[in-house]
Amino acid sequence: MARNHQNGIRKDNLLTWLGYALPVLGGLLGVAYVNVNYTDFINPVWAIGGGAVLGWIAARLLRRVLG
Secondary structure (H helix, E strand, C coil): CHHHHHHHHHHHHHHHHHHHHHHHHHHHHHHHHHHHCCCCCCCCHHHHHHHHHHHHHHHHHHHHHHC
16 A cells, blocks of 8 residues: 555646646757747747647646656
């Protein structure tokens, strides 16, 4: 029984970590995309913010599937 409780805590920690890490990773990928294709955008904030929003959506979907 205690072993099952430990796995639940680890799963909650992983889901919490994903909620913070994936939006940051999405924003970072947006920064990388803007730096590689800097002439494609009028305003690079759209790529960075869009990457963060997509990371947030991915985190929510993973939390729904795993949680």
